[in-house]
Amino acid sequence: MKRKIGALAAATAALVVLAGCSTSGDTTDTGSADGQDITFWLMGGDTPDALRDYLKTEYNKATGGTLTIEQQDWSDALAKLTTALPDADNTPDVTEIGNTWSPTFTTVGAFSDISDMYDELGGSKLLQSFVDVGAVDGKNYAMPYYFGSRYVFYRKDLYAAAGQEVPTTLPQLTEAATALHTDALSGFYLGGEDWRNGVSWIFAYGGDLAKKDGDTWKSSLSDPKTIEGLTALQELYTSASNAPVTESDSTPWVNINTQPNATAPEAATIIAPGWAHWSIGDLAEDPNDSTKTVATWNDDVFGTYVLPGVDGGVAPVFAGGSNIAISAASKNQAGARELMKIIFSDEYQQMLGENGLGPANSDFLSSLGDDQFAKALADSAQGSKLTPAAPGWAAVEGSGLLEEFFGKVNGGGDIASLAAEYDQKIDDIING
């Protein structure tokens, strides 16, 4: 019993101390990084193993400490970040974060001010739009990690057989997809709730998800241009996609590949982030694991093009990608800063590009190579747009309202009345 009380007292004392730490705001730890063991959260599987190993080795070399990388699932990352970041005992020291969530977490003070490192990490060479979403009042909190943008993959063989050319305008794309469409084949495979891809149609018609009016953000789904974009999306979905209305951002490449035991693919066209090209191609059994398959890109069968604009050119797609930041509650600030230096080192930036992830530092754009994928990535990134930098944007995404709205639109609902309904729902939370 005595021992228990002792432990309880110690725990209480620890709580008091920790609570003291977290409320003091900026815990700029001046200690050294030597021997600090830190945790780094990665979102999803986008960062390949080779890069993870590199970070672990380099971090150990630099500090003698251990770097633990924990992969979080995109789908519940928001909830995990919300609960872990304020808690000094459980927070990751460094975390990757969806670029669109950066304003929310930066505004509430979840991250350490790293303005003093800005120049060292790359300064003005860093991708500006991503730096902007991670800054408040001129101070830098979150930095760009990598960018990717979405472009179109298509089946050359199916397009040729149906006499379809690569479309150069968005309406032509809908036409071609409709012509290719059968009960067994999606002309364009797109999930009904997949707003991250669907939003490109809104952007292409000059619409927006939300606009800033003075100091407050307002959802702008009812904007005539947004409605135009949604109408075009609804037409494409209803006339060319066999994907369920309830499917959201998923793995569309399984549909464009011809699966083992199948004679034909289920999609002639998909839109996906650039790194998806590693998963697209002729499938063969993985020599290391007979339960899996590996895809080898085949130029005769598969091709890429950039999502065309309404009147030609390039449509502004959703600028995918991530930011990276140090948790303000972390007790290992020095170690965390050390990891940031490794991530923004020339070697690592080069490795990001070589693996198809757009490097944060523009000096290393050439590392993406000059093949068709690098070209499509660069072209589509040109006009790419971010979601609104509103303080409550992460809550909007977390609430699932966008999935619900896009699902209802693509399910054949009345766009104007749905837009009015969801404008109201989003306005309730978008300002935090």
Add this chain to the structure above:
Amino acid sequence: MSTHTAGRRIQPRRTTGVPYVLIVPAVVALLLGLGYPLVWQFITAFQDYGLAQQFGKPPEWVGFDNFANLLWDGEFWAVLVRSLVFCIVTAAVTVVIGVLMAVLMNAVGRTVRLILQISMLLAWAMPVAAATTVFIWLFDRRRGVVNYLLDMIPGVDMNRFDWLGHPLTFFLVAMILIVWMSVPFVSFAVYAGLTQISEEVMEAAQIDGANAWQRFRRIIVPMIRPVLSIVLLLQLIWDLRVFAQITLLKDAGSKASDFDLLGTYIYKLGAAANDFGVASAVSIVVLVITIAISWVYVRELIKEDEAQ
């Protein structure tokens, strides 16, 4: 007054403090484990508590605003009604199937009973995540064995039927999964009750000409009633706060709120959309419902206890 003399005999034992000391660790553990979140939740329900507060900004007291907002929120009522219906139907189906399984176990020979018991133990021991994943595969739109088998029936076209894409079939799958996982508990509890019924009573009834249904309805059910009510109560409570299965099925299906039950609704409001105040208010509502359901049963149990 008449019980007073009977009570006096055990009085010396009652006055020692030992029983109280003995329950202290359990009560303390309960207070720490349940008390802290409960108190936090109760306080937060009356505050405007968002992400900024989570990161240290002092929250603002808003009185009953969070509850008042719920009152006019159609989505909340839809989720509440859906959850109650789901919970009652699922609990009822579970208990009916559980009792049938128990009766079956009682009727069959030793080997068959052993096979039944082992398979049910396995279902009971299966981790929720594993069971749900298997169910997602079974009901998969493209490769699911359920669609494959149904499609073989002439005249039935279930090719590519999206079970998780429509609220009704979504909750049907969720119900089958939850029933499958909870039937073992019910049937073991009821089976234990059945073994307590003396053979003489049953034999006498049989000699008096009662048929199987009459024996079940008039003798077995009344005798195992206490077991039945406690099992039904537990099922109702468990099915009202069901969370993991629905979350995993939603991950495989839709993100829309038409597929939410109270558990996922609260999680979405709080952890994902950062409105901890309203989320706490909904949790309090669930707590009140749970206590209300339990109260009816507890009172009945006490009455039965006194009657005996």
